[in-house]
Amino acid sequence: MQTDGPTMRAFEAMGTRFECVLAGIACAHDPAGRAAIAEEIERLVLDWHHALSIFDPSSTVSRINAGGQAIRVHRDLLELLDRCVAYSTATDGAFDITLGSVMAARGFRNSRPTTASSGADALDLDRANSTARLNRTGVALDLGAIAKGFVLDRCADELRDLGVSSALLHGGTSSVTAIGTTPDGSPWRIRIAEDHTGAPTVELIDNSLSVSSPSGRTVEGQGHILDPRSGRSAAGVEHACVIGPSAEVCEAWSTAIVVDPTLLDRLPSGYAAHALIDGAWRSTNNVFSVYDCSPA
Amino acid sequence: MSEIERREFLVRAAGSAAAFAFVPSVLGATAWPFKAELRVGVVGVGRQGRAVLGELSKFDNVKIAAMCDTDERRLAAGLRRASGAEGFPTVEAMLQSGSVDAVVVATPTHTHKDVALAVMAAGKHLYCECPLAHTREDCSAITQAARGAKGVIAAGFQGRSNPVYQLARGFYRTDSLRDMLTMRAQYNEKTTWISPAADQARYKELNWKLDPDVSLGLAGEFGAQQFDVFHWYTERYPVRVIGRGSNRAYDDGRKVHDTVNLMLEFDDGSVLQYASTLGNSYQGAHEVFYGTHSAIKLAWSHGWMFKESDAPTQGWEVYANRQQFHNDEGITLIAGATQLAEQGKLKEGVGLPHPALYYALENWITCIASGETPACSVAEAARATAVGIAASEAVRSGKAIDIDLAGL
Numbered sequence: 001m002q003t004d005g006p007t008m009r010a011f012e013a014m015g016t017r018f019e020c021v022l023a024g025i026a027c028a029h030d031p032a033g034r035a036a037i038a039e040e041i042e043r044l045v046l047d048w049h050h051a052l053s054i055f056d057p058s059s060t061v062s063r064i065n066a067g068g069q070a071i072r073v074h075r076d077l078l079e080l081l082d083r084c085v086a087y088s089t090a091t092d093g094a095f096d097i098t099l100g101s102v103m104a105a106r107g108f109r110n111s112r113p114t115t116a117s118s119g120a121d122a123l124d125l126d127r128a129n130s131t132a133r134l135n136r137t138g139v140a141l142d143l144g145a146i147a148k149g150f151v152l153d154r155c156a157d158e159l160r161d162l163g164v165s166s167a168l169l170h171g172g173t174s175s176v177t178a179i180g181t182t183p184d185g186s187p188w189r190i191r192i193a194e195d196h197t198g199a200p201t202v203e204l205i206d207n208s209l210s211v212s213s214p215s216g217r218t219v220e221g222q223g224h225i226l227d228p229r230s231g232r233s234a235a236g237v238e239h240a241c242v243i244g245p246s247a248e249v250c251e252a253w254s255t256a257i258v259v260d261p262t263l264l265d266r267l268p269s270g271y272a273a274h275a276l277i278d279g280a281w282r283s284t285n286n287v288f289s290v291y292d293c294s295p296a
Numbered sequence: 297m298s299e300i301e302r303r304e305f306l307v308r309a310a311g312s313a314a315a316f317a318f319v320p321s322v323l324g325a326t327a328w329p330f331k332a333e334l335r336v337g338v339v340g341v342g343r344q345g346r347a348v349l350g351e352l353s354k355f356d357n358v359k360i361a362a363m364c365d366t367d368e369r370r371l372a373a374g375l376r377r378a379s380g381a382e383g384f385p386t387v388e389a390m391l392q393s394g395s396v397d398a399v400v401v402a403t404p405t406h407t408h409k410d411v412a413l414a415v416m417a418a419g420k421h422l423y424c425e426c427p428l429a430h431t432r433e434d435c436s437a438i439t440q441a442a443r444g445a446k447g448v449i450a451a452g453f454q455g456r457s458n459p460v461y462q463l464a465r466g467f468y469r470t471d472s473l474r475d476m477l478t479m480r481a482q483y484n485e486k487t488t489w490i491s492p493a494a495d496q497a498r499y500k501e502l503n504w505k506l507d508p509d510v511s512l513g514l515a516g517e518f519g520a521q522q523f524d525v526f527h528w529y530t531e532r533y534p535v536r537v538i539g540r541g542s543n544r545a546y547d548d549g550r551k552v553h554d555t556v557n558l559m560l561e562f563d564d565g566s567v568l569q570y571a572s573t574l575g576n577s578y579q580g581a582h583e584v585f586y587g588t589h590s591a592i593k594l595a596w597s598h599g600w601m602f603k604e605s606d607a608p609t610q611g612w613e614v615y616a617n618r619q620q621f622h623n624d625e626g627i628t629l630i631a632g633a634t635q636l637a638e639q640g641k642l643k644e645g646v647g648l649p650h651p652a653l654y655y656a657l658e659n660w661i662t663c664i665a666s667g668e669t670p671a672c673s674v675a676e677a678a679r680a681t682a683v684g685i686a687a688s689e690a691v692r693s694g695k696a697i698d699i700d701l702a703g704l
Binding site for chain 1: 376488
């Protein structure tokens with residue numbers, strides 16, 4: 001079943017479609033080579049899907065959301081939650097993973113809760129014992145604005161460990177990670193917002209991008225990205241696209257920029273962005289320097 | 297009471313009892329009777345070991361205290377899943393540390409015996425993954441050691457502790473099928489069955505399932521788990537097995553077949569047909585019992601009963617959840633149906649909330665606390681494994697193999 005061309009694998013996870021394209025592989029002794037590695041990637045994504053899903057009542061996040069007691073969590077998840085609190089601080093609250101019940105109350109989930117509130121201060125993290133707990137009723141975690149980026153970073157680590165030198169992965173087309181170049185040595189080229197005049201094309205080598213758009217999903221005409229500070233749907237930014245080494249960081253900041261476009265000027269070092277604001281594309285002045293993040 | 301009335305009574309009585317039997321753990325966390333934490337060690341934190349770690353972390357008062365693996369990278373990744381757990385390079389070091397009360401063995405099948413014997417000799421509770429071993433001799437050694445063991449010894453034949461399977465067995469045992477005609481099972485998964493690795497030594501170690509010297513192949517690694525469901529339901533073991541195997545999905549030189557077909561014959565003349573392939577995932581893993589009144593299909597997280605038109609209707613069926621499959625309508629077998637119905641959540645119970653592994657571990661842990669016998673004893677596991685070993689031999693040799701379970 002091994003072919004000479006790239007190996008592609010697609011699967012459903014995190015409410016969307018993931019695809020991976022594996023083109024370069026160093027471990028030639030592996031008889032089913034890339035197919036086995038692609039399976040490993042699917043398994044890794046599904047493992048995290050089962051841990052992070054708010055729709056699976058036995059997932060780690062659902063058990064945290066059930067409230068009351070501290071839940072033991074994977075060290076990687078604890079560190080993710082810790083970073084999410086930091087993203088919230090760095091974006092003045094424009095990024096917030098405690099919006100779960102607010103999202104549900106606005107009709108973006110299966111059921112509408114009777115009480116809904118948010119706030120990173122509701123999340124207690126015990127770093128020594130690796131536990132997480134919500135200290136306030138009515139608050140629920142929802143990692144929908146970061147889970148895909150987080151898991152793509154885990155996948156990229158795994159692929160590099162396995163000797164893969166050329167690959168592209170995406171989750172729902174909105175979060176993308178590139179390893180190396182395409183087999184012919186050119187960058188992986190991705191067109192943002194293809195139907196929009198003047199939309200940029202991003203070239204990726206060993207880096208990631210995330211695109212957020214309020215029109216990705218709407219309920220009663222309102223976009224699914226909420227401003228945590230007001231609880232209202234964010235408006236004004238049609239697309240926010242962040243490029244940089246970590247897919248997780250890209251996803252956190254692209255969401256935050258949709259909420260607050262002034263954050264475009266406060267991106268972390270090594271990251272760049274394009275955003276369609278009030279009908280015009282704006283870019284940070286370092287976009288071309290971050291396209292290639294391959295090791296020197 | 298006429299024969300028909302007797303069966304009718306049995307069906308109705310068992311139907312109402314079984315359909316609405318409450319299984320506490322199905323719906324959420326169970327309150328554990330331990331005063332202190334049960335300290336569990338996991339030996340082998342590869343793919344199955346990681347799944348074990350994930351399920352163990354859901355139990356209150358169960359602390360993953362230690363783990364061990366010969367592969368440093370896997371051990372480091374495992375330790376990130378369980379904060380506070382101590383890592384050990386060998387089982388002996390873990391057992392000597394005094395840090396565990398109970399041990400889960402999730403190493404490659406051919407290494408189970410040595411680890412299990414060491415755990416039992418140290419007086420610890422033991423949960424050994426399925427199949428029990430790769431040879432009959434190893435099965436006998438584990439069974440013998442278990443007879444004198446101090447701890448609670450369980451094996452990972454998960455059907456016996458699965459709430460849906462327990463519920464369906466109640467129907468089976470009380471005549472819902474009427475006369476059992478035949479049995480069928482399959483394990484289909486689209487997978488290379490390869491664990492990738494960046495270096496040759498690690499690759500060989502991780503891919504023991506493709507090593508014909510130690511692997512039981514599809515018939516033993518997956519089949520044994522499913523054969524045991526039929527043993528448990530029928531209370532019979534097959535006496536003969538015929539098998540065929542070939543490599544139809546992968547032409548990569550592998551020596552362990554990627555597609556197998558088996559026919560297991562029982563002493564009452566009934567037959568279990570088994571098919572498994574790694575080249576197609578259609579309908580995954582399931583087992584089916586065919587009777588003159590109905591068929592029962594079990595698919596690990598789900599179960600259904602398909603009634604014949606001339607079968608008597610049971611009272612509880614009126615309220616039952618149903619699913620359509622082309623021309624057939626299946627009555628969903630829902631564990632904990634009464635409580636779910638009271639909460640208006642019957643539909644949410646269509647599938648089990650946790651994987652089958654969770655319930656197998658839960659049964660073992662509960663038995664450690666209560667002193668009861670686990671759902672799958674070592675003797676039952678040894679017999680099911682021996683059937684799997686015979687099936688593996690039938691596939692490998694292409695010959696009919698008589699199954700003799702004497703002494704197990």
